[in-house]
Amino acid sequence: MSGRCQAGISPVGDSARVNNTAIAASGLRKAYGDRTILDGIDLTIGAGTIFALLGPNGAGKTTTVNVLTTLLKVDGGTARVAGHDIATEPDAVRAAIGVTGQFAAVDDLLTGEENLRLMADLHHLRADESKRVIADLLDRFDLVDAARKQASSYSGGMRRKLDLAMTLVTKPEIIFLDEPTTGLDPRSRRTMWEIVRELTAGGVTIFLTTQYLEEADQLADRIAVLDQGRIVGEGTPDDLKRRVPGSHIRLRFAGITELDAAARILAAATRDDEALTLRVPGDGGTKSLRDLLNRLAEHSVDADEVSVHTPDLDDVFFALTGHATTEAVAQ
Numbered sequence: 001m002s003g004r005c006q007a008g009i010s011p012v013g014d015s016a017r018v019n020n021t022a023i024a025a026s027g028l029r030k031a032y033g034d035r036t037i038l039d040g041i042d043l044t045i046g047a048g049t050i051f052a053l054l055g056p057n058g059a060g061k062t063t064t065v066n067v068l069t070t071l072l073k074v075d076g077g078t079a080r081v082a083g084h085d086i087a088t089e090p091d092a093v094r095a096a097i098g099v100t101g102q103f104a105a106v107d108d109l110l111t112g113e114e115n116l117r118l119m120a121d122l123h124h125l126r127a128d129e130s131k132r133v134i135a136d137l138l139d140r141f142d143l144v145d146a147a148r149k150q151a152s153s154y155s156g157g158m159r160r161k162l163d164l165a166m167t168l169v170t171k172p173e174i175i176f177l178d179e180p181t182t183g184l185d186p187r188s189r190r191t192m193w194e195i196v197r198e199l200t201a202g203g204v205t206i207f208l209t210t211q212y213l214e215e216a217d218q219l220a221d222r223i224a225v226l227d228q229g230r231i232v233g234e235g236t237p238d239d240l241k242r243r244v245p246g247s248h249i250r251l252r253f254a255g256i257t258e259l260d261a262a263a264r265i266l267a268a269a270t271r272d273d274e275a276l277t278l279r280v281p282g283d284g285g286t287k288s289l290r291d292l293l294n295r296l297a298e299h300s301v302d303a304d305e306v307s308v309h310t311p312d313l314d315d316v317f318f319a320l321t322g323h324a325t326t327e328a329v330a331q
């Protein structure tokens with residue numbers, strides 16, 4: 001999808017560098033008939049960061065990607081991608097991005113190497129450059145041994161890697177990965193995560209969609225939770241976790257005397273006499289933990305054990321949307 005003729009990974013483009021924003025979207029709306037699919041999406045994604053759009057099947061993730069990559073026109077709202085307006089400068093947007101979809105661009109009848117060469121030819125790389133870039137990508141993606149084999153013989157993980165390698169031939173500033181690990185086994189998924197992390201080390205911005213809470217948590221600098229075409233929560237993985245009720249600090253005491261003393265000081269706590277613990281609601285942050293321990297110390301009460309429970313992203317999704325990710329909106 002890129003019109004660039006160089007290979008390798010570039011730093012962020014000039015326009016993105018000025019305000020340090022790779023993608024800025026405001027009020028994106030899309031409807032099919034009377035059915036609203038995107039219901040006012042606002043996004044700001046910093047250059048060189050990994051952004052995850054997290055949501056269940058049918059939430060509108062692919063529609064958002066299609067809009068931002070200029071494959072689909074919006075009914076309302078605006079967006080700039082790599083500094084270019086998606087509506088008025090679609091060619092410039094396309095020249096700056098790479099897209100790896102749920103349905104790979106890999107040609108099964110070609111070998112891995114031939115797929116890469118096809119990409120290089122499409123983008124008019126010089127022969128010597130093409131050779132160098134292809135060798136480099138095959139090596140980086142651990143596809144050297146499979147290079148001369150037909151893609152139809154590749155495993156799911158190998159196909160995803162080849163698909164992403166094909167995107168990189170054109171040196172995109174921003175890469176869209178629509179559910180890059182759906183259907184992959186855990187080992188291939190981890191390999192993919194490593195590759196994504198390496199890409200940002202080279203300055204590339206990643207926009208990924210996922211249904212996997214762990215994936216967003218592992219990879220993303222910022223996460224937006226998408227539910228039925230609306231963003232219902234946005235922040236760092238830790239921000240989101242902290243916003244969910246249920247964050248608490250658990251204190252365990254040596255005996256009932258200490259527990260009694262602490263319970264008098266911390267009136268909001270829930271006590272468990274058997275476990276000799278107090279559960280104190282809080283935001284899971286370091287300040288509230290420090291305040292809590294200071295209050296105990298002022299009364300010369302010591303806890304034997306202190307642990308902070310921060311909910312995982314499953315809890316986050318449930319808290320934000322009122323339903324679990326498995327209760328997906330109908331396709």
Ligand SMILES: Nc1ncnc2c1ncn2[C@@H]1O[C@H](COP(=O)(O)OP(=O)(O)O)[C@@H](O)[C@H]1O
Nearest residue numbers: 032037056057058059060061062063064330331
């Ligand atoms: N061309 C289309 N016509 C009508 N409805 C569509 C079309 N494309 C997608 N949808 C609907 O829009 C909703 C969001 O789809 P999609 O963006 O693919 O979600 P996701 O990628 O999060 O699974 C779904 O309910 C889907 O059925």
Ligand SMILES: [Mg+2]
Nearest residue numbers: 061062063102
């Ligand atoms: Mg999708």
